[in-house]
Amino acid sequence: MSRSQADKAAVHEQIVNLAAERFRQVGLNGIGVADLMKEAGRTGGGFYKHFDSREKLVEEALGCAFDQRKTKLEKYTAPGSTLTLVDFVERYLSEQHLNEPGSGCALTALVNDVARSGDSIRDLFTEEVESELTVLASLLKSKQPAKKRAQAMLVLCSLVGAMGLSRAVSDPTLVAELLATGKTLLKAVDA
Structure with a gap:
């Protein structure tokens, strides 16, 4: 790979990594291409040297966030x-x-945005939900596959819901209660 191709690839990766973080922080529509490129130290006009469309950037950024998540989950499996x-x-x-959505789980951070997105983005999200369910199921004690999957779904829905609600409410006491109750009830799922 020539130096200019390597430089372009490095810039591309920088933009994707930044987008993965920023989308989790502010949502898919919370930052525009021009502002994202500015944060990356690039001009807005340079965007199309790297991506065919904003949707392609979103796809790559989600893929990046999901890859980061998979790396974190490897220690469980x-x-x-x-x-x-x-x-x-x-x-x-x-x-x-709770306090670091930019480096956290994209499922929680982007569930509502993805629900309003196109098929390709929803397909990526679907793959990640399945991946997360597989990890959760592997941590459960049941020997019955159907029960394991149902428990994994309950856990995932509860985790995403508890974290999403905790980030959305303004009352710190309620936030603490949501997180604590989620922990208590989810720990009992597999008892």
Whole structure:
């Protein structure tokens, strides 16, 4: 790869990584292409040297966010891992995850935006939901596949809902209650 191609690839990756973070922070429509490019230290006109459309950027940014999530989840599924559903729930419903949506789970951060997006973006999101369900199911004790999947769905819906509501409400007491109640009830799912 020539130096100019390598430079272009590095800039492309920088833009995608920034978009993955910023979309999780402010939503898919919370930042425009011009502002994103400015944050990346680039001109708005340079956008089309890297992407055919804004939707292509969103697709790549979601793919990047989902890849980052998969890397975080590998520690739960690694051979010999001693991490449990309780560990997963504790980390997901943590103050750190609450306060750092830009590096957190894109499912929670973007669920409402993706619901209003096109098929290609919803397809990517669907794949990530399935991936997350697979990880959660692997942490559950049940030997019955249908029960495991149902429990994994309950856990995922509860995690996304508790975190989403916690980020949306303005009352700190309610936020604490949502997170604490989610932890307590989800830890009992697999007991």
